[in-house]
Amino acid sequence: MSRNLYDLIGLAAGICFILALKGLSSPKSARRGNLIGAVGASVATLIVFFYTNDGEALNNQTLILAAIAFGTLVGVPAAQKVQMTQMPQLVALFNGVGGGAAALVAIVEYLNLGEKASTAVVVATVFTVIVGCVSFSGSIITFLKLQELMTTRPVVFPFGRQIIALTLIGVLVSGGWVISSGGTTPLLINGLLSLLFGVLFVLPVGGADVPIVISLLNAFTGLTVAASGYVLQTTLLIVAGTLVGASGTILTKLMAQAMGRSLFGTLFGAFTAKAQVSAGLADARPVKSGSADDVAILLNYAQRVVIVPGFGLAVAQAQHTVRELADLLASKGVEVAYGIHPVAGRMPGHMNVLLAEANVPYEQLVEMEEINPTFPQTDVVLVVGANDVVNPAAKTTPGCPIYGMPILDVALAGNVIFLKRSMRPGFAGIENELLHETKTTLLFGDAKDSLTKVVSALKAL
Amino acid sequence: MATEFMSNEIALLAIFILSIFVGFEVVSKVSTTLHTPLMSGANAIHGVILVGAIVVADHAKTDLELGLALAAVVLATINMVGGFVVTDRMLQMFKGKPKAKKDAGDDK
Known part of the structure; x- marks a missing residue:
């Protein structure tokens, strides 16, 4: 293969990468974009075998192919499983x-x-x-x-x-x-x-x-x-x-x-920010903590419930349990929606992926801009392992690390239930004022355990 | 010879700089839900270092060079192949999303 042909094919692969990034930037073309990228990378890899050494086999070709096979055997199952x-x-x-x-x-x-x-x-x-x-x-x-x-x-x-x-x-x-x-x-x-x-x-x-x-x-x-x-x-x-x-x-x-x-x-x-974090931890004001039964009763008599999932849901692997709870509530005639903050969890879009895995219907996943105006008509917000994304400090406290970040306005709802592991502040390390409000109930524990308890309490009602 | 070398260097520099601009332009507006898949896809693209790993494995002169080069081939393959597969899996989860938006809008 001539150098010119090799370079031209290389150029085509480069164009594939540009198109891949372009495609990945829009929901409609994202999957195609990723495929185009994969094609470009494969072509680029293939032609090295034909160009280098003028069509002769590469030195150490067997070893190289074995290394590629080994890498594939490690990478693909990891990515699939x-x-x-x-x-x-x-x-x-x-x-x-x-x-x-x-x-x-x-x-x-x-x-x-x-x-x-x-x-x-x-x-x-x-x-x-x-x-x-x-x-x-x-x-x-x-x-x-x-x-x-x-x-x-x-x-x-x-x-x-x-x-x-x-x-x-x-x-x-x-x-x-x-x-x-x-x-x-x-x-x-x-x-x-x-x-x-x-x-x-x-x-x-x-x-x-x-x-x-x-x-x-x-x-x-x-x-x-x-x-x-x-x-x-x-x-x-x-x-x-x-x-x-x-x-x-x-x-x-x-x-x-x-x-x-x-x-x-x-x-x-x-x-x-160290000083700020320790100041937050020192806060010892009272909070209202409740039992699974209290939470079940609140949910049972609500007209509309919004579930706000966060990082704690992902950690506890509670996506299936939360769906069970939502289905149960829906069967009792409660209107249920999920309020999805764009950066809830550990990665933007994390919650969408997590809940999709539990087969939560898309129409129940409502993005922040759309769900925020509905909070005043919402009776109960169930915050499952989220903290910073509902922390009003982002609006009220200039100078705090998350100030300016758009949040879910759960404080506008009638009742707020937090499922939390402990009183520890969220990842940004800021105290959440909302935890101390009278309309707030806390249920401590692992999100999955708590949800399971709430589900059985609801069934017993 | 000297001038030829220079022009090659300048050509590479030009390619480098133009690529920066293309890279900036191509992702300037992305919705937050696509940040993770886009990062993952870009991550897979730099797995094309596999090409470089194969080239150095081809002309390795000592066992040490060959060993390091083959290690690079393994790592680069994991990066590239695994990266594209995991991105595709992520994007599979997102399909049907635009329709969901419409439904939610009808509620109001």
């Missing part, structure tokens, strides 16, 4: 391994070129190693946070800022060392420091902001791929990587906006 609730962390993991792959590619090419590497190529290699390693280790930490294998709250340690700053300086200095003197030891040190920086950089981020960080790391991986495309002088990698880097940056900004967060606040907020 993962539960809806765990998709965000799977995306984080996929992103991390992509960043790791890009760093490895640049390292191998660097080792391969040895003395022949031009300064520009070495600079690009260092960039790839730094950003790829940060993306890899950072994504692993986001995975651990989302999988609840470690605390979801911001991790703050003494002298955190100083340690992070020192590590960053170490990363940059060792990068400069690679560029000025070459060799593998400096590159190894640079890689290790970058991995450490990735960990330190994500640790202080609170659970609610993790999706924004995943999106940012996704953009980072894109840039890494672009830089390794430069190292390999491959146009397609530059195009694909840059597209993802640029669109990922915009997407990160959009996500931060939807959550009413600034990107800077997300990344560095934990160190400044």
Whole structure:
């Protein structure tokens, strides 16, 4: 295959990626867009086998094919079997391994070129190693946070800022060392420091902001791929990587906006907001807590009930139980709808996916703009494991971390029931005034247990 | 030779910069429900680093290089194949959504 033909097919693959991103931006064309992207990626992968070495088989071709087969055997079942609730962390993991792959590619090419590497190529290699390693280790930490294998709250340690700053300086200095003197030891040190920086950089981020960080790391991986495309002088990698880097940056900004967060606040907020969180925890005003029977009675005699699902629903895997409750209420003639906040849960759109899994009819899922005007006519709002998305502080308290974020106006309804695990504030770490109002009833416990109890109490009525 | 090298570098730079603009433009307006699938799809696209991994595995000279390159092939494949599959699964969940919106509007 001639170089020109190869480049033209590469260009076609690049166009596929542009069309894929375009398609994914609109609901109607999203699925097709993803397919177009997959076609582009497959074609790009296939033609490497035909172009390199002028039609001869690649060196190590059997091993390469075996590695691809192995990767597919790991990736596809993981993607097919993962539960809806765990998709965000799977995306984080996929992103991390992509960043790791890009760093490895640049390292191998660097080792391969040895003395022949031009300064520009070495600079690009260092960039790839730094950003790829940060993306890899950072994504692993986001995975651990989302999988609840470690605390979801911001991790703050003494002298955190100083340690992070020192590590960053170490990363940059060792990068400069690679560029000025070459060799593998400096590159190894640079890689290790970058991995450490990735960990330190994500640790202080609170659970609610993790999706924004995943999106940012996704953009980072894109840039890494672009830089390794430069190292390999491959146009397609530059195009694909840059597209993802640029669109990922915009997407990160959009996500931060939807959550009413600034990107800077997300990344560095934990160190400044500490005082506020502890002040919130110290609040000991009384709240009204009720039993499952109380909740069942409230629900039973309501005309209209709105269920507001949140992160706690996802954690407790209570989507099927909540649907059972909704069906039961509907059979008793109660009008039931779900109020879906766009950023409830851990990912934008998380609740739609979760409830779709439990076969909740679409028409019951009502978006924020449409459900908000109906709260004054609603008798009972059942908040299942949500907090920040119904916290009036977003409207009333300038300066609090979620100020300005649109919320579900559940305070306008007749009664509000919160199913909560504890009095701990939500992920943004802000006290919720609504919990202390007289119209509010709290039922403590795991969302699934609580819902199951309410369902049996309702059946007994 | 020197001038040829330069023009190639400039061409790559031009491609890089133009791609930034395309990337910015193409996703400038997206509804919040599509943020996660879009991120996941973009994530799958950068799995095309698989191409780079295959190229370096082809011309690896030492066992160390080959080992690292093959590790890159495995990781990149997981990223690319898994990424597209998981995005498709997410989007399957969203089908029929526009109709739902209409129904909810009729309630008022």
